[in-house]
Amino acid sequence: MEKVLSVQNLHVSFTTYGGTVQAVRGVSFDLYKGETFAIVGESGCGKSVTSQSIMGLLPPYSAKVTDGRILFKNKDLCRLSDKEMRGIRGADISMIFQDPMTALNPTLTVGDQLGEALLRHKKMSKKAARKEVLSMLSLVGIPDPGERLKQYPHQFSGGMRQRIVIAMALICEPDILIADEPTTALDVTIQAQILELFKEIQRKTDVSVILITHDLGVVAQVADRVAVMYAGKMAEIGTRKDIFYQPQHPYTKGLLGSVPRLDLNGAELTPIDGTPPDLFSPPPGCPFAARCPNRMVVCDRVYPGQTIRSDSHTVNCWLQDQRAEHAVLSGDAKD
Amino acid sequence: MARYMIKRFWAMAATILVITTLTFVLMKVIPGSPFNEERGTNEAVQKNLEAYYHLDDPLIFQYIFYLKSIITFDFGPSIKKPSDSVNDMLERGFPVSFELGMTAIVIAVISGLVLGVIAALRRNGFLDYAAMSLAVLGISIPNFILATLLIQQFAVNLKLFPAATWTSPIHMVLPTAALAVGPMAIIARLTRSSMVEVLTQDYIRTAKAKGLSPFKIIVKHALRNALMPVITVLGTLVASILTGSFVIEKIFAIPGMGKYFVESINQRDYPVIMGTTVFYSVILIIMLFLVDLAYGLLDPRIKLHKKG
Numbered sequence: 001m002e003k004v005l006s007v008q009n010l011h012v013s014f015t016t017y018g019g020t021v022q023a024v025r026g027v028s029f030d031l032y033k034g035e036t037f038a039i040v041g042e043s044g045c046g047k048s049v050t051s052q053s054i055m056g057l058l059p060p061y062s063a064k065v066t067d068g069r070i071l072f073k074n075k076d077l078c079r080l081s082d083k084e085m086r087g088i089r090g091a092d093i094s095m096i097f098q099d100p101m102t103a104l105n106p107t108l109t110v111g112d113q114l115g116e117a118l119l120r121h122k123k124m125s126k127k128a129a130r131k132e133v134l135s136m137l138s139l140v141g142i143p144d145p146g147e148r149l150k151q152y153p154h155q156f157s158g159g160m161r162q163r164i165v166i167a168m169a170l171i172c173e174p175d176i177l178i179a180d181e182p183t184t185a186l187d188v189t190i191q192a193q194i195l196e197l198f199k200e201i202q203r204k205t206d207v208s209v210i211l212i213t214h215d216l217g218v219v220a221q222v223a224d225r226v227a228v229m230y231a232g233k234m235a236e237i238g239t240r241k242d243i244f245y246q247p248q249h250p251y252t253k254g255l256l257g258s259v260p261r262l263d264l265n266g267a268e269l270t271p272i273d274g275t276p277p278d279l280f281s282p283p284p285g286c287p288f289a290a291r292c293p294n295r296m297v298v299c300d301r302v303y304p305g306q307t308i309r310s311d312s313h314t315v316n317c318w319l320q321d322q323r324a325e326h327a328v329l330s331g332d333a334k335d
Numbered sequence: 336m337a338r339y340m341i342k343r344f345w346a347m348a349a350t351i352l353v354i355t356t357l358t359f360v361l362m363k364v365i366p367g368s369p370f371n372e373e374r375g376t377n378e379a380v381q382k383n384l385e386a387y388y389h390l391d392d393p394l395i396f397q398y399i400f401y402l403k404s405i406i407t408f409d410f411g412p413s414i415k416k417p418s419d420s421v422n423d424m425l426e427r428g429f430p431v432s433f434e435l436g437m438t439a440i441v442i443a444v445i446s447g448l449v450l451g452v453i454a455a456l457r458r459n460g461f462l463d464y465a466a467m468s469l470a471v472l473g474i475s476i477p478n479f480i481l482a483t484l485l486i487q488q489f490a491v492n493l494k495l496f497p498a499a500t501w502t503s504p505i506h507m508v509l510p511t512a513a514l515a516v517g518p519m520a521i522i523a524r525l526t527r528s529s530m531v532e533v534l535t536q537d538y539i540r541t542a543k544a545k546g547l548s549p550f551k552i553i554v555k556h557a558l559r560n561a562l563m564p565v566i567t568v569l570g571t572l573v574a575s576i577l578t579g580s581f582v583i584e585k586i587f588a589i590p591g592m593g594k595y596f597v598e599s600i601n602q603r604d605y606p607v608i609m610g611t612t613v614f615y616s617v618i619l620i621i622m623l624f625l626v627d628l629a630y631g632l633l634d635p636r637i638k639l640h641k642k643g
Contacts, residue, residue, distance in 0.1 A: 088546070
């Protein structure tokens with residue numbers, strides 16, 4: 001499979017009045033052509049910051065990529081100038097945001113907002129852009145596109161607006177589409193339609209999708225591969241099957257255990273006790289150690305390296321380390 | 336739209352009726368008459384004069400007489416300067432006042448917007464503080480004080496501009512500046528705060544995600560939304576520029592309508608009071624109407640034809 005994007009050891013920090021927040025602390029992953037790669041994790045785990053770094057849309061001044069590389073088409077996106085980045089945004093990598101109610105400009109027609117990227121990146125004539133916009137609107141399932149593109153966002157429902165936002169992101173045929181919680185603001189029936197639309201578009205355009213979400217139900221429906229993030233680091237990366245059927249990291253297991261399931265017939269949900277660590281001063285060891293049911297001495301002190309379970313499945317947890325078995329047997333592991 | 340216009344027209348007519356009635360009442364409540372002069376007029380002469388100008392008619396007839404003059408927009412001759420009709424005064428004074436007021440408004444809007452946008456983009460930076468300090472000064476200094484300061488500095492000390500009258504473009508500089516600074520400051524502050532808010536909106540992020548240039552994002556996506564609060568105050572700003580121009584016209588000896596307005600009240604020149612008041616209120620009402628129309632143009636969510 002062809003690799004389209006490679007994030008290597010990404011570190012992002014925010015400078016605030018209270019100190020420096022290390023939001024992303026060494027995230028690495030690859031994205032392949034045509035796949036849907038989901039990044040899951042709770043609020044504040046750094047998943048949105050990761051996607052904003054790829055887009056070059058980190059808040060200026062306060063946020064900074066302190067280390068690492070984002071390789072795309074042999075270029076490191078972290079080292080590009082603003083101008084070069086603008087040429088990539090919307091053309092090669094585009095993004096869909098969470099809330100379709102606020103993502104569209106209320107004072108411009110939908111057609112105008114859709115055509116903008118075409119005029120900017122493809123230097124199309126207005127007429128050609130209009131044609132393109134029409135076909136894109138039909139692709140995302142907006143009936144009567146000729147009439148609709150003259151209308152304003154407030155004349156559309158939430159689901160329709162999200163379709164427009166998706167059309168807007170796809171209109172320049174990007175290689176990568178980053179969807180940051182694309183269905184969170186929608187009700188469930190619309191959510192299902194939008195996810196269906198995602199799959200359909202992917203079949204037609206072969207775009208690679210990075211799906212940022214905290215909704216495991218969404219992940220189960222559309223993701224090919226899944227990364228579980230915790231406190232700015234990757235806990236576990238694997239195929240959807242790996243993650244849902246053979247989760248290895250205690251955090252992944254905890255996440256899955258806290259989602260209601262029909263097949264468990266009303267069995268009690270098991271929440272993960274505790275809260276994530278303070279990222280002003282993250283712990284030196286595994287950030288999940290304080291909440292982990294299987295904690296060992298080493299977990300508090302040293303961050304676990306990556307254990308490769310299979311071609312597709314990697315996990316950062318001491319329990320998976322080859323040395324763990326020895327430690328448990330010899331009784332060193334417990335406090 | 337047509338229905339809205341018609342509705343608005345009647346509302347405007349009603350407003351003008353109220354204004355004229357109030358003006359009429361106030362006019363008659365003020366003691367004195369056009370013929371009360373210090374040296375005293377012969378009683379018989381005064382009677383004759385009052386009869387000539389219908390001032391001895393019952394008030395209700397006088398009122399109807401005035402209403403008639405408003406509908407026909409013919410206010411008759413001035414009492415104090417009988418050779419001059421009120422319409423002539425308006426014709427002479429209005430172009431000057433209009434020129435002064437409009438220049439001031441245009442300058443205020445443009446410079447206010449530019450200052451506000453710069454301040455918002457450089458938020459909490461040096462330019463922001465500089466622009467906003469200027470704005471606070473502009474709001475706090477009344478225009479008549481500013482006018483005298485400007486005359487002192489630029490006309491008397493530096494001799495850069497003439498101190499008074501309205502004969503060439505260079506004469507316009509000081510009065511328009513004095514008149515424009517206050518509204519400019521208000522517009523700058525409003526633009527800054529609404530621009531700061533708009534720039535954090537999600538659709539601005541969407542525009543960035545499309546790879547648009549910062550200039551395009553600001554002009555096409557942000558400014559239009561940030562303009563709404565500015566448009567709202569524009570109506571009242573026009574009013575304040577109109578009234579402000581009375582004072583400015585007086586200070587700079589500009590032969591505009593303001594001069595006639597103030598003089599006519601001092602002299603109880605009833606037809607002139609009526610004429611200028613009605614004229615000013617018509618202009619103000621039309622301005623407010625234009626502002627409302629501008630809303631609809633800027634924000635498609637405001638539909639003028641649905642609910643007036």
